[in-house]
Amino acid sequence: MSRFLKLVNFEFNRFWKLYMVLMGVTILSQLTGVIVVAQTYVNQANKAIYKELMPMREFIVQNGKLSFHNITQTLWFLGPIGICLVVLSIYVFFIWYRDWLGKNTFIYRLLMLPTARIHVYLAKAVTILLVILGLVALQLVLLPIENQLFIRLVPNDFRTNLSLFEIIEDPYLAILFPHTFREFILYYLGGMAAVLVVFTAILFERSFRIKGVFWGILYSAASILICLAPILVNEIFLGKYFYPMEVFFMELVTGLIVLSGAIWTGNILIKKKVRV
Numbered sequence: 001m002s003r004f005l006k007l008v009n010f011e012f013n014r015f016w017k018l019y020m021v022l023m024g025v026t027i028l029s030q031l032t033g034v035i036v037v038a039q040t041y042v043n044q045a046n047k048a049i050y051k052e053l054m055p056m057r058e059f060i061v062q063n064g065k066l067s068f069h070n071i072t073q074t075l076w077f078l079g080p081i082g083i084c085l086v087v088l089s090i091y092v093f094f095i096w097y098r099d100w101l102g103k104n105t106f107i108y109r110l111l112m113l114p115t116a117r118i119h120v121y122l123a124k125a126v127t128i129l130l131v132i133l134g135l136v137a138l139q140l141v142l143l144p145i146e147n148q149l150f151i152r153l154v155p156n157d158f159r160t161n162l163s164l165f166e167i168i169e170d171p172y173l174a175i176l177f178p179h180t181f182r183e184f185i186l187y188y189l190g191g192m193a194a195v196l197v198v199f200t201a202i203l204f205e206r207s208f209r210i211k212g213v214f215w216g217i218l219y220s221a222a223s224i225l226i227c228l229a230p231i232l233v234n235e236i237f238l239g240k241y242f243y244p245m246e247v248f249f250m251e252l253v254t255g256l257i258v259l260s261g262a263i264w265t266g267n268i269l270i271k272k273k274v275r276v
Contacts, residue, residue, distance in 0.1 A: 003115040007123035012130060015091065019131060022087060023138055026080040033076020034146045038153035041066045045158055056157065067160035068150055072170045081176075084135055088128070092195055095124050096202045111274070118267045121199060128195050136176055143167055182248055189255045190227070196262035197223045203266055207273035219265070223258045230254060 044063070048054040071077055099107035110120050144164055151161065168177040178184040201216035208215060230250035234242050242250070 003113070004119045004123060007113075007115070007119055008126050008130075011095070011123050011127040015095075015127065015131060018087070018091075019134070022080075022084050022135065025083060026135070026138060027142065029080045030077050030142060030146055031149065033074055034071055034149050035153065036076060037071050037074060038066070038150055041070075041158070042154060060158065065158055065160045066154050068147055068162050068167050069170055071146070071150065072167065072173060078172060081139070081172075088131065091131075092128060092198050093202065095127070096199070096206070100206070111270070117270045117274075118263075121203075121263070121266050121270055125192070125196055125199060129192060132191070139173075139176060186248070186251060186255075189252070189259070193223075193227070193255050193259040193262065196259055196266070200262045200266040200269065203269040203274060207269050223262070226254050226258055227251070 041063075045056075045059055048059045049056055099110060111117055113120075147162070147164070147167065151159070168174065169179070174183075175187060178187050197220055201220050204216035204219060205212040230242075230247055234240060234247055
């Protein structure tokens with residue numbers, strides 16, 4: 001277990017600098033967005049009321065009150081989230097392929113460590129999971145801070161106050177912060193299964209090279225089809241015969257099958273087929 005934790009720590013440390021950059025960009029962009037959106041609205045209100053002599057009530061009727069949802073739908077707020085998603089999507093591939101890059105392939109030393117090869121596979125997966133959960137936790141910490149800054153910048157008469165729970169009801173944030181435990185399981189189990197499927201597809205390519213690309217694509221398509229099978233069968237062939245809760249449990253089972261199948265297949269490939 002200690003060797004596995006050392007592998008996780010090693011993989012996390014390799015991503016640490018980029019991780020700090022992503023966190024810094026998120027904090028700076030979102031706080032700047034709160035200030036820019038709030039000040040723009042307040043300046044617009046001041047100009048209309050004090051220079052153009054528009055009654056405050058008429059201004060509010062025409063422009064509406066400002067709420068934190070106006071900020072969460074801007075590029076200032078969504079941009080860094082999108083950047084994090086893109087970087088992590090690329091890193092899912094890079095976390096493997098960088099070990100094969102360069103004159104001295106580092107993967108050789110990793111796979112020669114006195115530990116089961118599957119630990120290398122799982123350590124990379126756990127690193128991705130920790131990074132994702134860390135960024136989600138950062139966003140959860142930032143939201144109340146940004147909301148307090150918003151409240152200080154916009155006068156009470158011009159704003160609509162929202163609680164933290166009302167803020168995360170935003171459709172974009174609902175993916176990061178599922179409203180129910182059922183949604184949490186589906187989103188994060190599905191996301192982790194997708195990461196492991198990509199890992200295993202990469203190992204197919206590393207094991208069989210050109211043929212491995214074909215097998216990796218075929219394997220990924222089969223995994224997606226298995227995951228979607230309960231929904232497709234219920235919607236297309238059975239006319240919504242099953243209740244939503246029954247579909248959820250079927251999705252949960254297929255997700256676990258895909259996840260465990262990815263680990264099992266990845267274990268076989270990394271033990272017996274991967275060439276370094």
